[in-house]
Structure formats: C-alpha cells, structure tokens
Amino acid sequence: MNLYNQINNDKSYTYKLLQLPEELLENIENGNIDNLELKSNYESVVICNADKSWKVRQMNHSNTVLLMNKTGKNNLIGFQSAAYEYELNDNKPTISKTIPVYNNSNTSSISITELIQDSLCSPKEFESLFYDMNGVYIDGFAYILSNSIISELLYILITKLMSNQLTVFEISDIEDIITPPFKKSMLDTILHKFAKSVENRYELIDSNISKWFGIVELSKNNQPVLKNEFLLNWKSSLPAYYSPSLDLNDLKGYYCSFLTTHILYINPIDLSTNLAIRFKELFAFNRSWKYDEFVPFINDYVPVGKKVDSLIIKYGKKKKVGNEFIVSPG
Amino acid sequence: MPTAKIDCRSVQNLQYDGNIITTPYGLTLLEIQGELNLPDKVVENNENFIKVDEIYDAVKFGNLVFDQKETNKVILFIGNSQRLLGTIEKLNTPLGVLKIPVKNDDNMEIEEDIKMIDIVKHKLIFKQRPLPIM
Structure with missing residues (x-):
C-alpha cells in the first residue's frame, strides 16, 4: 500500500x-x-x-x-x-451568572434562554442545578426564590394535601393554592425540590421537607443553641399534624456541635470555595470538630482523585478521641 | 458566550465490516514516533508526486506492507533505505474526526456547523527506531 x-x-x-x-x-x-x-x-x-x-x-x-x-x-x-x-x-456543571432574588416585581434582566446558553453545562444539568439553587422562571426571566416564599408555599401545599388526605397527587389537585402573590412556576420549583414524580403524579419527599424546615429554623440563630430547644422549634416550624421523622444528622453540613449540648448554624454558602481558606474559616468556628460533621462542609470541594482524609491531613489533623474522630487545626 | 454546534448525524449507525485499517468512511490514523521530513513543493517530472482530486498535490513517503502471519503487524518502508516496524492498535478512547470550517476571505458570509465526519477506533503506530534495509 x-x-x-x-x-x-x-x-x-x-x-x-x-x-x-x-x-x-x-x-x-x-x-x-x-x-x-x-x-x-x-x-x-x-x-x-x-x-x-x-x-x-x-x-x-x-x-x-x-x-x-x-x-x-x-x-x-x-x-x-x-x-x-x-x-x-x-465537567462540574456551573451556572455562570448571579441570579437576582424574586421580590414580587420583575427586575431580572437574565432571560432563561440566555442563562442556559451561558452556563457551562447540559440542559438537564442546568435544570437540576437551577432548581437546587431555588431557581424559578417568571415571565421568561430567571430568579431565585427567597427562603420565606419557599417555606410559605411549602407550608400551604402540605396543609392542602393533608386536608384532602392525599399522598400521591396531580397538579390539578393542588393548583388552586396558587393565588397572588404566588405564581404557577413557583409551584414547579417546589415540586422539583420536594417531590418525586412518575408520569405527572407527585409524591412529597418528607426527608427533603424536614431538612428544609430544619435549615431555615437553624439559620434563625447566630449563636449556639441548645439541641433540645432547637429540635422543639424545628418540630413546631412544620405544618400542624405533619410529622416526618426529624434527625439532626440530616442537617450535617449546616452546623457544628459544641460540648454535647449545643449546636451552631454555619451557612456553607458563606464559606470560601478555596479549600485552604475554607479550612481556616471552619476552624475559626470550632477548633475541635466531629469528623462526620466536618466532612460535609468540604466534600464538594475535594478534587477528583483525592480523598477527603488526605485534605484534612494537609490543612489540619485528624485524631481519635474515645470512640470518635476529631478534626482540628494542624 | 461563544457556542457552536457539532453535527453528528454522519456517524450515527456506522456499519463496521471488520476492517480495522480503515474506518467505514475510509480513514486511517497513522502515528510515527518521530518527524517526517517531506518536501513542501512539487518537483516536476518526479513519479513520487501525484494529484489528489485533480486539485491538490501529494508526495509519496512510504510503502506499507502487512504481515501475512501476524495480522496486527505492519512494516513501513521509507525510501530505499529505512523500514519501521509497527502494529495496528485499538485506541483506548475512540476518536471522532471533526471537520471544522475555517473562515477566510472566500467564505466570510457562510455559517456552517462543525461536523463529526467519522469515528476512528484503531491506529497504525510505529514506536520503534527505523531499521536499515539490507
């Protein structure tokens, strides 16, 4: 040849x-x-x-x-x-722009098509990411729903389902809860975040809902609170007669324990995305972290191929005290 | 944000006939660990130069011979003095061949998508140093 x-x-x-x-x-x-x-x-x-x-x-x-x-x-x-x-x-999907929080008036200038096009991810990854960050489409523009709107609408939705004794439901069963200032697309965000669906039939995911109300309740305190007091407040923040199981472990990644009686809310979004700085910030809150409370704060930032423990050893130290592991500054 | 489309329709449902040297569209990937020094101008009246599609010029640089016994082995003769021993290897990650339009003075106005025109799954690779022809 x-x-x-x-x-x-x-x-x-x-x-x-x-x-x-x-x-x-x-x-x-x-x-x-x-x-x-x-x-x-x-x-x-x-x-x-x-x-x-x-x-x-x-x-x-x-x-x-x-x-x-x-x-x-x-x-x-x-x-x-x-x-x-x-x-x-x-690829780690990202949404490239800062989206404004919705405040009952149309102030966003970011159209949905523009946002999808500008984000370094696929349409499906975009949708998942967008709803994870409480995104909502209103009149063709992208917004973030405030925590208060989400809690309020979720509260109304649960109350509606409980009063009608529905566990599996369709949109038509609940759409009458959408009255001003709420909009239909806000319900879409709520259902994406807190329900699973099969062929247009939805069922609420109790663990997601209890976690949401737990984080909201926890975020009301900027000082350490008694665990028992917090659990009581968490329970009473849920709609009446709605009783999903409440487990503090579900809120890992949002708090650290002090002594054995108190917990302190930490908003992971406020922490630096630079790992070295993030470690310093976390140690500023507490110099003696429980290992399984510490890891959720850094898990998303572990580079591909590296192990969590290798980073802990790099930026701090891990030691065994009694039956549990403790992370502290190096 | 700059975006572009890659049209993949040409490589859907490709029919492979067992030929591992060329793809269904007739492409081959050849890799030599080293450099090929080839002329960049046509030398008139030289039988090593041919016309491709009656437009482009090509220069002959070697002759490929397949081993009859071991079907994954090939020998590449370069000129009259060198030979390279090589193999036909399966690629760990197959390669899509992208045909990318280049904007120049002649086609500034034409908007054309990038096309994936073929998928290469094997290559001819020559890893060893050239051997002399005795």
Missing part, C-alpha cells in the same frame, strides 16, 4: 480529533445524539449533549500523527497532520 501526504489542501476546513468517552460514543453510534454543543467562556470549553457535559482539554503530543484517506485500491493519502487531540473529562 502506497503512503502519500498532501502538500497543499483545502484551506476552508481543518480536521481535529476528539476523544469520545464510552458513554458519548455509544449514544452517538446508536443515533441518540444528532448534535453536540460546544460552549466556552474565558477559562473553559465544554461539550454537551442533552444530559451531560464534558470539559475539553487540548492534549498535545510530539509524534507525527496523520489522518489519511484511502483512495483507489492501494493508496493512503494523508490530508491532515494532528499535533494534538481534544480530551474530554467529566
């Missing part, structure tokens, strides 16, 4: 090689994907399908790599030299 290399070629096109992870390859070959989308900002490039996104990195090499085309019976003709491949790695 004769090998040739073109010494001039069509200047209208260039050819690049893109690594295809197994999951993406399978979906393309099976015909599940017609198009992929490339999105970029000043620091990253991602490739997305409808469900998932991958971070794109240019992987250079020093070998001669030729992309060749077979012509005739016996000729392979190189038409593009490839000095690099694009490597795809798992």
